[in-house]
Amino acid sequence: MDVIDFVVFLGISQGIFLAIVLQVLQNKNRLANRVLSMILIIASIMLTGRFFFTVGFPNIFFFRLALFVDILVFIFGPLFYLYYRRLIFNEKTKYVLKYTYFIPALGMVIYHLWTYQYSYDEFFLMFQNGSLTGPFLIVETVGIIFNFYFGYRCFQLLKMYQREEKNNVSYSQHLATYLKTILVISALFLLLWIASYILAYFFNIYSSFLSYNAIWIVVSVFIYVIGFYSLKQPDIFRMPLLRKEQAKNRERLEGQILQELKAGLEKLMIEEKIYLDHKLTLVDLAKNLKTSTNNVSWLLNNIHKTTFYEYINTYRVRAFVEKIKSGEHHQHTLLALSMDSGFNSKSTFNKAFKMIVKDTPSGYVKKIDSL
Template sequence: MQSFEFIDLILFLGVSQGVFLAVTIQIIQNKNRDANKVLSIILLIASIMLTGRLFYFRYSDSEWLFRVAAFVDTLIFVFGPLFYLYFRRLVFNETPLYKLHFSNFIPAACMIGYYFWTLSYSYEEFFLLFNQGILVIPYFIMETVGIFFNIYYCYRCFQLIRTYQKEEKKNLSYSQSLIPFLYSFLITVLLFLTLWLLSYSKVYFLHVYTSVINYNLVWVSIPISIYVIGFYSLKQPEIFRMPLSKKNLTRNKERLEGQAIEDLNQKLENLMVTEKIYLNHKLTLVDLANQLNTSTNNVSWLLNNIHKSSFYDYINTYRVKTFVEKIEKGEHHHHTLLALSMDSGFNSKSTFNKAFKTVIKDTPSNYIKKLNTI
């Protein structure tokens, strides 16, 4: 058994915090439940892998612990699919609940098959084959597949973020501040993959072994990743999950014509001008469609084709105009700009500033300065 080292402490802390966060998310976080179940599984798998690596570092002379450590390495092939599943369940509302196809786990199954093949060799025979270089090619192939397999799922997660950004403007009139969380999550995973790729390239292509960038650094990055992911997930409030648009839906079924357009547009104008429905901080496309007694597709079609606007821009234009009216009445002399923006229907300073600049083509402070000079 090796002496206790600093990396052992890091791995131990990673294991303990991974288990703690996996359990805490289920106990405290009652929100985003379907997504958080997947996140807890990810955190537990990461903890298991760190435990296996801890066994490998400290008990490599023990055959059964070495075998356990070798088996948990196969779990690296399930991270990518699970990350994608977590992202998809977190941001999209799908019925039935989205599940991964078995084909996503074929590489993991192949890796497990390879592991059981190695069991046909004794502990001494395995290390003899490894030292002779006979197992280098299989390990090279598996590691190559593992790296690019996970990079592929990071790319798919990035595509989900782009799709979410498009759907957000179609369905929400406010910002959920979810994008920074998703990018932080993805960047953390990419950091781990980058370190892994660097270590892999140095070993297999450059045949360089250094104490700066090596596999130890890769394993140290996992506890850091666990902390970042778990911390952000605990902070993340319940979010409005977007309906995922189906490409095979025909637009003609929801297209409005003639009097139907005029009637729906008149109802919409009444809700906006008379009832001021836009003052609802968390107004969604579903809410508006329910008020209009029609489908969300009809409302989207009306906004896109008649008003030439997304739901997000349409609602926030009314909010900006309400804010401007308050400024022109001099209410900013008695209230903060943030308070006035909230009274106008905005739910955050960032959403307000962005919408104001889009509509007025200026910042709120500059607009007020110009108004005072008139």
């Protein structure tokens, strides 16, 4: 067993360990982590198959088993889509994958069962004389297209999340960066896969570094990195998944109802200073106003011409500015004053302040002190 084989073996044990630990965690994105555990188990199985394949295990059964794990390549895409959806959206009915998403995997099962009619020697001879090149080409082509399709579906979910985040939370969860990083690295893996695909089938160039086996081993290791990150990931506020037809059916607020809602919102912000709650969400605000989140969103978007994120953080920035004007920054740090104003992190504070004041906090303070 060489160093690479040892690393692969270590990855298998780590994948199983992470899958178990993620299930033990309480109140931390449990539905999403359940899917991630499944992905980790599949990655471990793939690494196990690749381990037997690359070390040249003499047992023919294990050699066949190693080839059989190619089926799992067609399961990664749908499961990652399910992971994204359960991690970032809160749906009244728990979303489950459609059976049609697993048709390619079923096709792979049928294909591998078909190869079992041949002995190991016959199979190896067919591989050497190119008889299996056509089926392999079809399998990889479908695999690339299939995984790109679900990568695009995940990208759509990310765009929806970024749009809805500003309408539902008043702070940054830093989730978009995490999801974007997964997509970018996954896209890189797919591009490397395409490169090895083109070199192998169109130029007959086979690289030990840029190969199907090497790429999927790296993919499995990358999934373990995601698993480790999820161990310390805080509980996430999931966005309501609003359908287009639901958005169109939002009722327009008018008359007495509109005036009462406007007055109630003003009282919460000015008298009760609800914006000082670091984790304030649209749901919290709607509960305090004793109305629906749709009504609050309509009021903010159509009357105040702003998003929930911008509206709440405008009040927080105003509170911070008042503290600066009263000279509190001479006794306390800017970060401490921002926290007292309702912000929950330095990054959210800096981003909101620059968006609203058109200046950095330190730059603004210097201007105030120079007056």
